Amino acid sequence: MTEQSAWVRMTQEDPEHSAAYVQRFRTLAGQGMDIVGEARLVDAMLPRGSRVLDAGCGPGRVGAFLAEVGHDVVGVDVDPVLIAAAEEDHPGPRWLVGDLAELDLPARGIPEPFDAIVCAGNVMTFLAVSTRREVLLRLRAHVAGDGRAVIGFGAGRGYEFDDFLTDASATGWAPDLLLSTWDLRPFTPNADFLVAVLRPA
Numbered sequence: 471m472t473e474q475s476a477w478v479r480m481t482q483e484d485p486e487h488s489a490a491y492v493q494r495f496r497t498l499a500g501q502g503m504d505i506v507g508e509a510r511l512v513d514a515m516l517p518r519g520s521r522v523l524d525a526g527c528g529p530g531r532v533g534a535f536l537a538e539v540g541h542d543v544v545g546v547d548v549d550p551v552l553i554a555a556a557e558e559d560h561p562g563p564r565w566l567v568g569d570l571a572e573l574d575l576p577a578r579g580i581p582e583p584f585d586a587i588v589c590a591g592n593v594m595t596f597l598a599v600s601t602r603r604e605v606l607l608r609l610r611a612h613v614a615g616d617g618r619a620v621i622g623f624g625a626g627r628g629y630e631f632d633d634f635l636t637d638a639s640a641t642g643w644a645p646d647l648l649l650s651t652w653d654l655r656p657f658t659p660n661a662d663f664l665v666a667v668l669r670p671a
Contacts, residue, residue: 472571473598478548488551492529496559499531507652508590509535511665512620516541520585523612525570526593530556530563536588537563544580546573571601573608584612587619590652594634595627602629606641615670619643622652622665631664644671 481487498505509532512522518540524533527545529552537543543563547553548570556565566578570593575581587609597605609619623629635645646669650661657664 472569472604473600475548475569475571475596475598475601477596481549481551488549492552492555495529495531505531506535508532508588508620508622511652511654512536512586512588513539513541515618515620515667516586521582521614523575523584523587523609524563525573525587525589525609526591526596527556527565528552528591530560530565532588532590533563533565534560544575544584546570546575570605570608571597573605573612575612583614583617585614585617587613587617589619589621592623592627594621594623595629597629602634603637603641606637606643610642610670613670617670618646619668620665621668622663625662625664631661634664635666638666638668639671642671643668645669 495505513536519542521542522533522536524543524545527533527547530545533543533545545556545563545565546568548568550567553565553567594602613619625631645666647667648657649655649665650657650663652665
């Protein structure tokens with residue numbers, strides 16, 4: 471049985487957690503705040519009409535921007551409240567409830583591989599430790615041979631950057647580029663954030 475993620479445990483302990491998360495980003499968007507920096511980086515990597523998997527898509531802010539600028543987007547998240555918000559706020563992409571540790575989109579009628587996978591919002595740090603490599607393996611199985619995954623998360627959240635890179639290497643990924651921000655600042659040993667652009671090894 472797949473171990474529950476920290477996110478699932480949080481929502482079980484606080485049934486209002488997901489709704490508050492949705493409202494937070496709706497409020498930020500309403501205030502004109504920039505909430506799509508991750509999506510702009512991914513868009514810059516791709517020709518128009520690329521297939522993108524938004525892994526841990528939440529309420530859809532990243533995938534929605536990518537769809538608006540012309541990409542074919544599928545978003546997956548374990549939280550049905552967040553997926554419902556994505557469907558309400560951002561019709562167009564295909565939004566699916568699913569655990570990334572059990573990801574099998576061909577079984578759900580989506581057989582084609584993706585040109586890019588984006589995993590933003592500290593998703594990796596919410597995973598159960600026992601599922602980290604399984605998630606990376608499943609993402610690897612869904613990307614095209616010349617595709618990329620872009621994964622970003624902060625320090626101090628229980629997943630050391632070196633451990634992540636070791637896990638990535640062990641599951642068939644190689645780093646193309648390591649950054650410390652979504653706006654392309656270089657990664658340094660004392661960086662407090664990692665954006666890893668990975669390719670199939």
